[in-house]
Amino acid sequence: MSADIENGARAAFASSPAPFDEGVAELYQTLLVPVLFEPYAAEMAIAADRSKPGSVLELAAGTGALTRALRATLDPPTEIVATDLSRAMIDIGAPSVTMSRTHWMHADAQNLPFAPEMFDLVVCQFGAMFFPDKVKAYGEAKRVLRSKGRFLFSTWDALAANDFARSVDECLASLFASDPPDFLRRLPYSYFDRGAIKAQMSSAGFEAVTCDRLGLTSVAATAHDVAVAFCQGTLLRGEIEWRAPERMSEIVDEVAERVQARHGACPNGSMSALVVVGRAP
Numbered sequence: 001m002s003a004d005i006e007n008g009a010r011a012a013f014a015s016s017p018a019p020f021d022e023g024v025a026e027l028y029q030t031l032l033v034p035v036l037f038e039p040y041a042a043e044m045a046i047a048a049d050r051s052k053p054g055s056v057l058e059l060a061a062g063t064g065a066l067t068r069a070l071r072a073t074l075d076p077p078t079e080i081v082a083t084d085l086s087r088a089m090i091d092i093g094a095p096s097v098t099m100s101r102t103h104w105m106h107a108d109a110q111n112l113p114f115a116p117e118m119f120d121l122v123v124c125q126f127g128a129m130f131f132p133d134k135v136k137a138y139g140e141a142k143r144v145l146r147s148k149g150r151f152l153f154s155t156w157d158a159l160a161a162n163d164f165a166r167s168v169d170e171c172l173a174s175l176f177a178s179d180p181p182d183f184l185r186r187l188p189y190s191y192f193d194r195g196a197i198k199a200q201m202s203s204a205g206f207e208a209v210t211c212d213r214l215g216l217t218s219v220a221a222t223a224h225d226v227a228v229a230f231c232q233g234t235l236l237r238g239e240i241e242w243r244a245p246e247r248m249s250e251i252v253d254e255v256a257e258r259v260q261a262r263h264g265a266c267p268n269g270s271m272s273a274l275v276v277v278g279r280a281p
Contacts (some may be wrong), residue, residue: 005173025088031225035164040154041214044125045069047275051150053120059141059153060127061110062086064093070123071097081119083107084095097204103139109137115122117146124153126273129191138204138278145280147198151206155197155275157213159189163269164218164259170256172240174196175251181239184230197276206278214275219268223260226267227252 044066048056052075061067061082070080081103084090087277094104107113109124109131122141131137141151160165163183173180191197194211220226230236231252240251262267 004139007183018223022088022091024233024235024237025053025063025086025092027228028089029092030233031229032233033063033065033222035218035226035229036087036271037062038069039218039271039280040214041066041069041125042150043214043216044123044126044154044275045171046123047152047277048123049073050062051121053078055119056081056117056121057112057141058082059107059122059124059137060084060125060130061093061104062089062125064096066123066125067093067097067102071099071102071193076213077101079103081105083109083112085109091253110140112140112144112146116143118144120146120149122149122214126154126156126188128153128155128276129187129189134191135203138201138206142205142280147280149280151278151280152276154214154275155191156189157192157274158210159185159214159268161272162219163187163263163271164226164267165189165230165271167259167262167269168236168255170226171235172251175254176243179243181236181243183234183236183239192274194274201276201278204278205281207281209276209278211276214271215270215272218271219266221266222256223265223267224252224256225258226263227255231255232261 048070056070056078058067058234061084079101083105085108087106090104090106110133122145128134156162159169169184197211198209231240240248259267
């Protein structure tokens with residue numbers, strides 16, 4: 001299996017798009033991953049390990065927060081294939097996990113380049129919100145899973161349940177009252193209807209679907225780090241620059257002041273996510 005994956009990875013990299021948004025990806029990895037994604041990656045890796053999978057496919061791996069946690073938690077012989085649609089993310093993530101039996105590929109979750117029944121577990125951390133056709137992506141996950149394999153993914157709870165993101169969103173809404181940037185509420189924090197999620201998973205063919213809330217605490221070194229992470233390390237950057245191309249530094253400072261006023265100079269805040277598990281027939 002390892003040889004087949006390596007051959008597929010080389011072909012995928014050869015045909016993948018040129019790097020883009022390198023600056024966003026670097027800030028995402030440096031500032032946003034420790035604040036938001038690493039705490040959940042540890043929990044997701046523990047959940048992944050419960051079924052002792054021999055092979056794992058990760059969708060929307062980003063810069064590898066969950067990939068690193070999986071590699072540290074799962075049995076050493078486990079094959080892990082980390083995929084993402086963004087080559088810029090892969091360029092940063094792949095060098096951080098170079099152990100054997102870990103492979104990186106450019107891939108679209110809605111059109112996976114794998115044969116049926118290749119994996120024991122498909123896992124995705126905070127990527128499902130971005131799938132344009134979620135049922136199609138979930139169907140692809142089921143297709144590549146072996147019988148009784150599991151699909152495990154997380155999605156953010158409502159914006160109101162995530163302190164840092166809510167503070168950023170509210171500050172930007174006050175700064176751009178007539179046309180506020182809406183990336184956070186439109187995509188990352190938009191997919192939290194548990195009934196709809198379970199129905200979509202069932203439509204894709206999964207059984208015994210569960211969807212549970214998991215609350216954790218987010219900690220940052222400074223409020224400025226939080227502001228930069230969200231405003232320049234996510235697609236908010238483009239929305240802000242389109243509205244005020246010369247004011248990014250000023251806007252980051254305003255957001256940092258709002259975060260510090262609410263959550264302290266060394267801020268910590270609540271965050272909440274949904275963890276979804278389904279079983280292939």
